[in-house]
Each structure stands twice: as C-alpha cells, then as structure tokens.
Amino acid sequence: MSELISLYPIPPGWWLIGGAAVLCFLKGSWRQGVAIGLACMALLWGWFLPSDSSWIVSLNHLPWRSALGYDIVFMQISAPTRLFGVAFALLTVLGMIYAMTQRNRWEPVWALLYAGGALSVIYAGDLVTFFVYWEGMALASALLIFSSDQPRSGKAGMRYLLVHLLGGVILLSGICAHVWQMHSVLISPDPVLMEGNPLAYLRLLDTPAAVLMLIGLLINAGVPVLTSWMQDAYPEASFSGAVFLSGMTSKVAIFALLMFFSGADVLFGVGALMAVYGIVYGLGENDLRRLLCFSIISQMGLMVCVVGVGSPLAVNAVALYALVHILYKALLMMTAGAVLHSTGCRQLSRLGGLAQQMPWVAAAAWIGGLTLCALPLTAGYHAKNLLLAALQSAAQEGWYLLLLATSALGLIYVGFRFPWLVFMGNKRAGEVEVETAPPVSMHVAMGIAVALLVWIGVFPLSVYSLLPYALPELAHASAYWDMGHLVRQLQMLCVAAVLFYGWLPAMVPRAGILLEVDWLYRRLIPRVWWCLVMPAGRRLWQMESRLGQDIPRYLKTFFMPDRIDYQLEGQFNLDEKQTALRLAVRVDRKREWSIGGTLLVLLAILAVYLILFFWRRALGA
C-alpha cells in the first residue's frame, strides 16, 4: 500500500471530501457503510503515507505568474502532522460508527466534509491551501450544527458561523499582511526551526500580520474573551454531530498555533486564562454537553500554554495530549450523546442513577472521566505528565503550578462529577427515564475508544513513532513510568475523591444557565439595536426620505435646467422648521431622463477612464 500511496500522494482528507459527494447519492445502510469505509481509508492512507511525501503545483510556467506568483503545496507532512492526522481519522471512524443509527441523511455528508477539511488543513503546505480548507471546515461544521434536531440549533449555528467567518476574515487579513511583508506563502514543516522558516518571526508578535493571525487562530481555539461559540453551538448539535465537533475545530487551531506561534510568550497567559475560565464556569454548569465544552476549553488552555514553550519536547507533548484529548473527549461526548439519545435530557440536575439501565455507557463514562483525571494505566496519565514536564523544563514554574492546580480541579468538575451525577446515586426527582436503550453501534464506538485509551495508557511507547520529534530520552519506558509521578498523581486523585465525596451535595448544580461573553451579542447588542438604534434610524429615515425626494430634483434643476419646466411654489420661507433640510425647490417633473442620455453619460465616463488608463501606462513605459 505504501508504494501505491507514494505514487499518488494526495492528502487523506480528499478521500473524505470526495466521499461526501458520493454519499449524497446513497441511501440507508449503504450510506453509513460507505462513510465508515471512507473514514478507515483516510486513516490507512495517513498511516502509510511516506514521511517525505509532498505535492506541489508550480505556477511558475503560467503567464499570469506575476499576479499569483506562489507555488501551491497541496500536501506536505510537517512534524506534528502524522499524529494529528491519525487522531482526526480515528475520530472520524469512531464518529461514523457511533452515528450509524442517525436518521438525518445529510449529517454524514457534512461530517465527512468537516473531517476532510480538518485533515486537509493539517496537510497543507502553504497559507492559501491552509486558508481555503480552514474556511471550508468552518462552513461544513456550521452545516453539521444546522442539520441537528435540537430546537435551538438554527440560531446557535448561525452565531457559530458568523463568529467563524469573522475569525476567518481576521486570519485572512493577517495572511495577506504576511504575504505582503515576506513574499512567501510557504509553511515550514518544522515549527521549532528558526532559520529558513518564513513564519518564524510571527512568534515575536511585533507585526500586524502576527497579531491578526494570532487573533484569527485564537477565535477558533475558543479563547473565552474573544468568543463563546463552543459552549453555545456544540450542545445544540445532534447526539452524533457533537462527537465530530468536539475534536476537530479546536484541535486544528492548536495545530496551527503549533505551526505558526510555537514559542510565543503570550500564549502562557492566554492558555492559563482558558484553563481557569473553563473550570470556573464548568463548576456551575448544569447542561451536560456545555459542561464538556467547558472542559474542552480548560484542556485546550493546557495545550495553548505549552505551545508557548516552543521546544521539541513541548511540541511532542502538545501533539500527544491532542491525540489523547480527542479520544477521551469523543468518548465523553459519546456517552453524553447516548444519554441524550436514550432520555432526551441534558440537565445534570435532572439526571442520576442511570448506571443500572446503561451499565456499559456508565463504564465508558468513568473511563473517559478517569482518563481526564490522568489515572495511571490510562492514556491521560502519560499525556498530562509529558505536558507538565515540558512546561517545567522551560523553567516556567509559575504557570506550571497554576496548571497543576487547574488539573487538580479538573479531577472534580468533570472527571468525577460528570459520571457520578449522571450514572451514580439516586434518581433526582424521578423525572428522567430511559426510553430507548443505546444501540449496539454506540457501544462499539465507545468500546473502541476505551480500548485505545487503555492501550496507550498501558503501552505508551506504542505512540512514540508518531511523535513529531524523535527524542531519544522519550524512547524508553522509564520516561513514562517513574515512582515520583505515580505517587504524585495518586495523591491528587485520592484527595480529589475524598473532597468530592465529602461535598457531594454541593456538586449538584442548580437549574439555569450561566451568562458569558456571548451575552454581549445575544442580549446587549440586540437590546441597544431595538431600543436605541432602530428608533433613531426611523427618525433619520423620515428625514432622509425627504432629502431623497429633494436632492434628485435639486440636481436636475442644477444640471439640466433647460429640460425641466419647473414652477416655484412661492417664495422660500426660511423660518419654517424643515426648510433647512430642503436643498432644492419643489418642482413638477414633466420629462424623465432618457435612456439615451444615460448611456451617453456612462460612455463619457468610460472614455475618460480609458484615456487616463492609457496615459498612465504610456508614462510607465
């Protein structure tokens, strides 16, 4: 297969994008089967793709090269590409298996397009290709939200789309500024490299291009001050759509931050803000899936913080953590989706005691939660240790301690709280019953995710070959297993378990929602619009309509006095209130401006333009 792939080195995402078109014409179980097959194909294609594969389309021979001027690199394998590619393809396979009972015929199409866009972004070797797939991914993910059966999905999807389009415009502005400055669209395959890397200067953040690109990427990463799109839109996706959404957009942003801003100091603060924000809000959140979204933000904060380190060890740590996070967050989203599918309820305050009816889902939720807790023998243990070690190796003790504290809090607010409140204890108020048992396909997808997480946890060296940088010190088991880490992590888990159990009554959230930054554009701006801007606009409109009547007549009287017979309606009375707004006399029109006359004026303008154009060109020559 490697030989075949080396002959046609297309990005794995193209299988999914092309497959999405085929899926439009299929029905029933064929559609689900083909979707799973395509996802497996993308996984194998990415796995066997040779490390030196690339696909460059040269535009040098084209006559309009001066206009475009850059080569398009449809595919290159950067240092972290392989690990991210495997993670996205695995997520697609798991999501497609999980969604086998999804009856919406368009959701698999949008999901494949979305996954194809995400996979193609990470294989892009130039900024043009990167941006095209980036925007395509945003559009496909919005369509995925629109196709949901949740009642608020339409408005949430529209807000999601608008925020991402805004982020895209800002990112495009930054890319244009960068190209104008550096005359290059290439992305270096080695993000840590300084020499010969046209993007290396971005990490200094001393140019408008760098600032704009960083803002564009951070919007996609879900930085709280910029946007609240994640916890607004993801919970409104369907039970299966949220699985895809949980792992792609934000992780693609992490990949881009790794490639463009590895080593930028500002990311320490940004990451810490995300980590704290996600936890503080997650502690009071009542919605099951919004809680998981806050968890994504918090865990993303850990990764963003370590991107700021900029060393090969940090790149390895972030990439490994991204893989593990994609897997366990998908697992938690799958369990949440199974609960939603079976009970139709998302409120933690109404759920409880579901373990008896859904024992396998409960077990999967516990394993997902304990992986987030970095329990030894799960993948989270190694990934989080590597992440914190990378931070500490950069002598960032303050950020290290802060993130350690947020990790400790993460044990409680999601790791224990989510599975306990949903599956353990007594039924709260007896409101929610399991109406339909989760189908087998859901159990299969969750089982695969659990197996992968435990496999990586027990055999961490199995993913070593996928790490971006081959660091000899990570090639031994002793780098992953040592008594100090083990004792520290077990101590944290024990304390968290005791405190959680002691404060169990306080862990049940109250019904309601927590206001966030999106309150600005969901409540404040509409209120200001309807209460202040619209009344003022109506007033102005009334004034403008009078001006609109009067100005053309004034112009006609000025330019064509001989073609209009006008009659004055008496003398102007300057003392009247509205006379000041009138720029022209009121006339009775007797003749309209003819088409021929209009054409003549247009031809005259064009003739002037042509004369100026050729004159300028002659001067230039």
Add this chain to the structure above:
Amino acid sequence: MTKATQRALNKRWLAGAAGALLVLLLLEWVVRQSGAAGAAGAAAEVTHRGMSGRLGFYPLWTALAICVGIRLGRIVAFLFRRKESYYDE
C-alpha cells in the same frame, strides 16, 4: 439500600480514601528519602521533575486548589446564573 447501610458505606469509602492517602504520603516520604524518583536515569531527568522538585505535599496543594476553585465557581454562579429561558424571552 437502607440509610444505615448507606451511612456505613460512606464511612467505609471515606476511611478507605483516607487510608490510601496515608499510604501514599508514606510512599512519598520513602521516595524522597531513597531518591528513587530522580535516579531513574537520563530519560527520567527530562520528563521528571515532580517528586524531586521543590514542590511537595501534593495532597495539601491539591486540597487548597480545589477549595479555591470551588469557591470561585460558586461566586461566578451566584453572579451570572439566570433561568434557562433567559435568551428565549
């Protein structure tokens, strides 16, 4: 399950967790005394800073972080909680 059984289970759970914590604290003391954590070779030197570093007493720090975090979460919930139909009105 009767309330008495529940109470007994709660006590067992808490006693078990506290016992495990004590064992782990003892283990930490042993690890620190023996220097085993830092002596795992060159590989561990890169990824390992935890036990042999300056910070110790992880149970204490963990408890402190959890208390502060939960207090912050309650303040945020108190300030910003609204009814679920807030945006639909």
